[in-house]
Amino acid sequence: MKHFKTITVTIIAVLVSLFIADVAFMNALYNSIKERYIDDVEQCLRRADLIELIDRVNTAGYADENGVIELWLGLQRSDIGAAKTPEDLRRLRYSQGYKRMDRQLISVVNNYLYNTYGDLGTPDTELLAEAFRRELNFSGYFPTEVVIIKEGTHYEPTGSLWCITDRVEGQLLTTAYISPLARNVLNEMSGIIVINAAIAFILALAFWYLLHVISTQRTIEEIKDDFINNMTHELKTPIAIAYAANDSLLNFPDPRNQARTRKYLSAALEQLSKLSGLVENILAMSMERRKNIPLDKEDIPLKEFIESIIENHKIKIDKEYTITLECPEGSKVTADPTHLSNILSNLIDNSIKYSTEEVTIKIKANNHYITVSDNGIGIPEKYQPVIFEKFFRVPSGNRPQQRGYGIGLYYVKSIVEKHGWQIEVTSEPGNGTTFKIKFGKE
Numbered sequence: 001m002k003h004f005k006t007i008t009v010t011i012i013a014v015l016v017s018l019f020i021a022d023v024a025f026m027n028a029l030y031n032s033i034k035e036r037y038i039d040d041v042e043q044c045l046r047r048a049d050l051i052e053l054i055d056r057v058n059t060a061g062y063a064d065e066n067g068v069i070e071l072w073l074g075l076q077r078s079d080i081g082a083a084k085t086p087e088d089l090r091r092l093r094y095s096q097g098y099k100r101m102d103r104q105l106i107s108v109v110n111n112y113l114y115n116t117y118g119d120l121g122t123p124d125t126e127l128l129a130e131a132f133r134r135e136l137n138f139s140g141y142f143p144t145e146v147v148i149i150k151e152g153t154h155y156e157p158t159g160s161l162w163c164i165t166d167r168v169e170g171q172l173l174t175t176a177y178i179s180p181l182a183r184n185v186l187n188e189m190s191g192i193i194v195i196n197a198a199i200a201f202i203l204a205l206a207f208w209y210l211l212h213v214i215s216t217q218r219t220i221e222e223i224k225d226d227f228i229n230n231m232t233h234e235l236k237t238p239i240a241i242a243y244a245a246n247d248s249l250l251n252f253p254d255p256r257n258q259a260r261t262r263k264y265l266s267a268a269l270e271q272l273s274k275l276s277g278l279v280e281n282i283l284a285m286s287m288e289r290r291k292n293i294p295l296d297k298e299d300i301p302l303k304e305f306i307e308s309i310i311e312n313h314k315i316k317i318d319k320e321y322t323i324t325l326e327c328p329e330g331s332k333v334t335a336d337p338t339h340l341s342n343i344l345s346n347l348i349d350n351s352i353k354y355s356t357e358e359v360t361i362k363i364k365a366n367n368h369y370i371t372v373s374d375n376g377i378g379i380p381e382k383y384q385p386v387i388f389e390k391f392f393r394v395p396s397g398n399r400p401q402q403r404g405y406g407i408g409l410y411y412v413k414s415i416v417e418k419h420g421w422q423i424e425v426t427s428e429p430g431n432g433t434t435f436k437i438k439f440g441k442e
């Protein structure tokens with residue numbers, strides 16, 4: 001997992017590049033839609049100019065009694081964007097053809113009227129603005145602000161208004177400012193924005209998940225390395241002690257000194273039982289083994305059984321302690337004695353390990369459950385759901401770290417479930433912890 005950093009950096013670089021490319025694409029799309037809108041809006045302004053001019057021509061009396069102004073126009077085919085052949089016509093999309101004709105006709109009429117009646121006094125800007133606004137509304141645009149500037153007037157636009165112009169034969173006729181139609185543009189882009197956001201979200205989620213998996217793997221890898229190193233050391237000690245005890249009995253036997261023989265054999269036995277507990281814990285970690293742990297069940301008289309475990313622990317407790325057992329005479333359970341003994345030893349060991357100078361352990365047992373309670377340091381609530389996970393250890397914070405590998409409770413839970421039982425924990429930091437093993441439904 002040395003490449004974790006490289007992978008993370010690459011993923012972040014890919015995400016950032018994708019994001020930049022996406023923003024650039026969106027920006028280009030926004031500008032191209034905006035251009036199309038401006039084109040449309042310019043046409044609205046041209047129509048508004050024409051409407052205002054026709055009104056002026058009418059007022060000046062150049063129209064007949066029905067308000068009709070006669071025009072004499074020579075139109076070329078190209079003026080109205082007509083197609084040269086039926087194929088051309090078929091290729092021309094309706095809106096393109098229509099827009100082009102509309103534009104050409106209006107500009108030809110505009111040019112003619114301006115050339116003929118262009119000197120008919122000052123334009124009516126109010127009417128122009130009204131006509132412009134109406135044309136905009138017809139085309140589906142509803143800007144909040146519309147300002148018309150006629151040639152010769154000065155206007156300082158504020159903010160980000162869009163500037164629209166109308167020219168007749170290259171000469172600027174009218175300038176208009178409208179509030180940006182960004183909402184229209186964004187509405188048109190909404191589909192693509194939503195799809196884009198969804199893809200970005202899914203992509204980010206996928207990358208996040210990938211990194212999460214890699215980082216979890218990395219942590220497990222580190223913990224495993226750590227575990228193997230420590231465990232090798234841990235296994236060596238009992239082997240060395242049992243070996244030495246056996247060796248001295250073999251090489252320097254003293255049949256008269258029964259006490260010495262007993263002492264050495266007990267030491268070897270104790271170390272071997274410690275070793276067997278450790279090996280059981282390690283084996284329980286493999287999933288395969290977890291499924292196939294063979295259970296050699298028998299009826300166990302709980303009181304005597306637990307008493308003997310307590311006696312074994314008393315020998316090795318190296319702090320002030322009180323251990324009590326409350327168990328009705330005749331209580332029993334059907335279980336594998338080796339594993340049940342390991343379970344209880346793990347719980348008692350933890351109570352001793354995770355307590356201050358003085359520990360009180362209360363064990364209660366009956367036909368339905370066993371509880372092991374202590375007055376130790378307790379387990380913060382947020383860690384309680386995960387303490388049974390493989391390799392999990394509560395961070396020690398300021399306290400000195402106790403030796404351990406985070407596999408004791410994992411083993412306990414594996415065996416408890418293998419028996420078809422349940423285990424639960426209740427704990428209050430500073431006040432102590434209780435583990436309860438329920439043999440069946442109470």
Ligand code: ADP
Pocket residue numbers: 346350351354374376377378379387392393394395403404405406407408409410433
């Ligand atoms: P280990 O003791 O080797 O760390 P365990 O699986 O036995 O691993 O326990 C997991 C963690 O749960 C321990 O590291 C400890 O923080 C916490 N824990 C277990 N039992 C107790 C207890 N009786 N009191 C307080 N904390 C406990």
